[in-house]
Amino acid sequence: MRVLVTGAAGFIGSHLCEFLLARDCDVVGMDNFITGSADNLTPVRRHPRFSFVRHDVTEYVPIAGPLDWVLHFASPASPRDYLELPIQTLKVGALGTHNALGVARATRARFLLASTSEVYGDPLMHPQREDYWGNVNPIGPRGVYDEAKRFAEAMTMAYHRTHGVDTRIVRIFNSFGPRMRLNDGRAIPAFMTQALSGAPITVFGDGSQTRSFQYISDLVEGVWLLMQLGGNEPVNMGNPQEMTLLELAKRIIRLSGSRSEIVFRPLPEDDPKVRQPDITRARTLLGWQPRVDTDEGLKLTLEWFRERVKGVEA
Amino acid sequence: MIDDELKAILVCPACKGDLLFEETRIICRACRKAYPIRDGIPVMLINEAQPWSPGT
Numbered sequence: 620m621r622v623l624v625t626g627a628a629g630f631i632g633s634h635l636c637e638f639l640l641a642r643d644c645d646v647v648g649m650d651n652f653i654t655g656s657a658d659n660l661t662p663v664r665r666h667p668r669f670s671f672v673r674h675d676v677t678e679y680v681p682i683a684g685p686l687d688w689v690l691h692f693a694s695p696a697s698p699r700d701y702l703e704l705p706i707q708t709l710k711v712g713a714l715g716t717h718n719a720l721g722v723a724r725a726t727r728a729r730f731l732l733a734s735t736s737e738v739y740g741d742p743l744m745h746p747q748r749e750d751y752w753g754n755v756n757p758i759g760p761r762g763v764y765d766e767a768k769r770f771a772e773a774m775t776m777a778y779h780r781t782h783g784v785d786t787r788i789v790r791i792f793n794s795f796g797p798r799m800r801l802n803d804g805r806a807i808p809a810f811m812t813q814a815l816s817g818a819p820i821t822v823f824g825d826g827s828q829t830r831s832f833q834y835i836s837d838l839v840e841g842v843w844l845l846m847q848l849g850g851n852e853p854v855n856m857g858n859p860q861e862m863t864l865l866e867l868a869k870r871i872i873r874l875s876g877s878r879s880e881i882v883f884r885p886l887p888e889d890d891p892k893v894r895q896p897d898i899t900r901a902r903t904l905l906g907w908q909p910r911v912d913t914d915e916g917l918k919l920t921l922e923w924f925r926e927r928v929k930g931v932e933a
Numbered sequence: 934m935i936d937d938e939l940k941a942i943l944v945c946p947a948c949k950g951d952l953l954f955e956e957t958r959i960i961c962r963a964c965r966k967a968y969p970i971r972d973g974i975p976v977m978l979i980n981e982a983q984p985w986s987p988g989t
Contacts, residue, residue, distance in 0.1 A: 647939065651978065670939035674946065674977040681946040681977055 621645040626692035628655030651675040676715040684726030691719040699804025705763040712767025731787040746895035759889040792857025796835030797923035814877035815928040824886035826865025833858035834916030837909040844905040857896035858909040
């Protein structure tokens, strides 16, 4: 089986490539390295069933098949990245998704869109179920990502309904693990870098906003199951274990043995106040639920960050 | 080194034409572009392609 993975050099994409190779898939990775990094591909670069093309998926995807699956993970995904790359973010959600669907249609491949919990915006339903339509500010600074992914979902369903492409949509909630960029601006890399270097840990707002963090291995396993068992409706994937950002900061301090203090900074615009997946659909449809406990995942991630933070200081 | 499997499925992103694989670049004869190969990675970005003509 041959799989095309867009965004293959990203945090999630690179883990996904490793997972697929371990299950005897042939993997064609694609990335333009805007936010992805060639370093993330080091573990798979020499794998005999892995090949890689540097390409921008907002242009025509130059693969003439045959392909069995197209997994579309290309997009800037951290707020820092998409605030810096607003137009590229909108383009990869719109044109990129269109092109990725085009190659899936032409090769009769099954397609998966990596969507996001951000389609729910600052949610008025809690926890968020897939039938919730969301609360997104289309013209706010974060709207570039949220609306790109909402458009991408609409495009995916249109290709399914109009062209009969067998499509999947996974709405990915906050995920973490090794290979997140130290400076990507998200809470876990920021807190870990600060804790490990003894710098003050910056919590935005009063830290009472909540998130749910799933470990990367749970997500890639869920994607694998969704491709085989899932239907065309969107499926949430995340860890329902919800915590406040302040609690997350304290856990990271405790697990890393850090002496960092916590300092508070103003909350960014349109920052969601709560976030927790309802994963009933994934449980029912796929028999999937997260297996890695948050603290366990944090420990594994801290090990990886410890090496990197050392490198930065040296 | 670009593996044969990739060579078999890759086409020109600009014109969808067949490609000719050289040591350091990938040629599209149809629309006369040369795509670079850097660190063994084919770079299929249209704006990084060089103009190509037969004999160069």
